[in-house]
Amino acid sequence: MTLFDETVGDMMNESILGRAQERDLIRIEAHQIRAYTLNKQKQVDDYPYGGGHGAVMQADPLYQCWKHITDAYGPGHTIYLSPAGKTFTQCEAKRLLRDYEHLILVCGHYEGIDERFIEACVDEELSIGDFVLTGGELPAMVVADAVARMVPGVLPDPECFEDESHWSGMLEYPQYSRPETWHGRTVPPVLRSGNHALVARWRRKQSILRTFRRRPDLYEKLDFSSKEDQKLLQELMEEEADFQPRR
Template sequence: MRIDIATLFPEMCDRVLNESIIGRARRQGLFEVHCHNIRDYTLSKQKRVDDAPYGGGMGMVMQADPIYRCYEAIWKQVGMHPHVIYLTPQGKTFTQQKAVELKEMDNLLLLCGHYEGVDERVLQEIVDEEISAGDFVLTGGELPALMVADSILRMLPGVLSDEECYTEESHYNGLLEYPQYSRPAVWHGREVPGVLLTGHHANIAKWRRERSLERTFQKRPDMLERAPLDKKDRAYLKKLREEAE
């Protein structure tokens, strides 16, 4: 897989993507990530990539041409049109399900906006979809782009030690993750649940499933409307609702 990030701050993106598990996997060549400075593609001697908005108003707007030239250069390197995602508060909120969908693609281009946004015409020309990190506004699209890249890359083969490292996590199966514990067995008078010490895999799996349902019911009940639930799950949720009344 290859991910390209078009940004005004490529060094910032590279620093993050060179750290921790993602950085190690990147050095091992398990995927490709390239961070491109949009300023390198402007024809302005001053390296300007923005201008005042037509119609007046506060702030500046990123110009269409430098972004398009960056996109063209990436297209030539890849040999095909990459799937272009614009990071914007106006996009659909990013989810784990979307990350799973995107990890099946060969080439992604993440476009980071700045200032008052990007000239609408280049968005119409090249962007395939818009994604938001949430209902809030940041100074630029770099942090959302890094979040999207990290969530996708960590699921690629070989990045994590085992597929279960992400399939058991919150949101992957439509529920929040169950509580986790490590040594010591007793800390500040708080004990690890006894079932986790038994080695009985079926009982542990049952306990974890019930805790996932319980946490989701308490913290994110909206997720239960979309989660894949079986008869045992629904019976347990019915019990939780009765206890809560």
């Protein structure tokens, strides 16, 4: 649900998500809220009660759009993209994919949307971070992309997302491609060894190190109880001056 349906539609119909829609694996539709207003001016906003700057999106155009969607496609889990919402994470993306067949993403604008629509129709509010944007389209596309890419068949193999940052609580290991040497920098020898077990071990080790250095908050939550991880931690302590095992 958006005031910029063409922009959102163009973005969501490109590349991987576009091909997935062509194969009927997913379906993403952008509904223009103005099309559901009951006034000739197609007005969707008005001054806020109580005074203040800006305007507030009115409840009824939002409701009429939402009602059309639910009547046409059945009840869906309705999410309002809001800086006051719960922070969206990879775990949240997995939850939405697991629990719901149909998501309705509501994009606000101006100073926000009438609280009565939220109370009547919204199931939850999500935020993509502690900052404010001019509209909800970018957050909605972030949520749609993060969820849709995990739908079976959208990516060629589950490993395409299961090895990535945040899937298991860690950041992803460094990636390299051709040429072997670029500007004097060479691909790590282990990645050219052909030994898949050593490559997997190196990647696990690099993920631990990268998470430790860049996201200590995530690092503190990780489970390193296995014997193999204990060996990796010991090696990192010996090799990296700044590395410290979790307290």
